[in-house]
Amino acid sequence: MTGTRTRRPVPDRARKRAIRALAAQLGVSYSVAARLLADDHRAWIFAAREQRTFHARVTDTRLAVDLPLGRAAHLVRRFPPMRSFGPLYAGEARETVLGMLYAVVLHDSPELLPPAEELAWAAELGEESAVDITCAAVDRAARLLLDADRWRLWARVDAALAVWEPGADRRLRDAAITLGRVLRSTSLRGSVDGARHILDAVLVEPYEGDPPGARVSVDGRTRTVTGVRWERTGPPAGYDLG
Incomplete structure (x- = not known):
């Protein structure tokens, strides 16, 4: 069963207390703790990430600013991928889908990319x-x-890669070759929703909203957030519920 809402649901008091307790214990935001409570396996992975050395963290954040x-x-x-409520964050090719989305953004709207020195400083x-804030x-x-037409999206991906492949920028050229090979040989349809869940989770965190997979109480019923709706600016415009 699916549904939509235009306002953030108000969770029950016990759930909010549990989320706040976990957030305090791990030193993470409310939304991160909410996501962890939804899936024990993901909580284990997150706990392992929290044990990384500073060097390992910097290595990860350097990778995180390397677009696309x-x-x-x-x-x-x-x-x-989330095991408890699925399929969420799923799809074997979601990394490729994300790379293609970033390729389109960099090609069509290069002004959105922060200056290299700002990315390096954040990393x-x-x-x-x-x-995340920088990006x-x-x-x-x-x-x-x-949110746009999917057929037009793949055409825009192909156009961006066609420009980069013969280009002088080796990093973009290599990315275009890698992504183009997958675009022409692999079905990506099963990974698009997983990529959307990932971006929803990243974007909702600064607003302390509910990421995909969060369990919320609406009209006395427990529901699962399956997606977040966005405008061009501002906080979440609404949520999709399962």
Whole structure:
């Protein structure tokens, strides 16, 4: 069963207390704790990530600012498939889908990419949240592409890659070759929703909203957030519920 809502649901008191307790214990935001409570396996993965050394964190954040492919790889590692309520964050090719979305954004709207020195500064902090804030405009533009016609999206991907493949920028040329090979040989349809869930989770966190997979109480019933709706700016415009 699916449904939609235009306002953030108010969770029951026990759930809110549990989320706040976990957030305090791990030193993470409310939305991250909400996501962890929804799936024990993901909580284990997150706990393991929290044990990383500072060097490992910086290595991850350096990857996270490397658009288009590095950030795609970083986000897929950070948001693994959810086992408890699915399919969420799923799809074997979601890293490729994210890379293609970023390729379109960089090609069509290069002004959204932060300056290289700003990306480098954020990466050296070793904090994923700092990188997320720096890349927020790019992430949102990538997410909004998924609200448009899918056939036109793949045409835009192909156009961006066609420009990059013969280009002088080796990094973009290599990315175009890698993505183009997959675009022509692999079905991506089963991974598009997983990519959307990942971008929703990244974008909703600064607003302390509910990411896909969060369990919420609406009119006395427990529902699962399956998606977040966005405008070009501002907080979530609404949620999809399952």
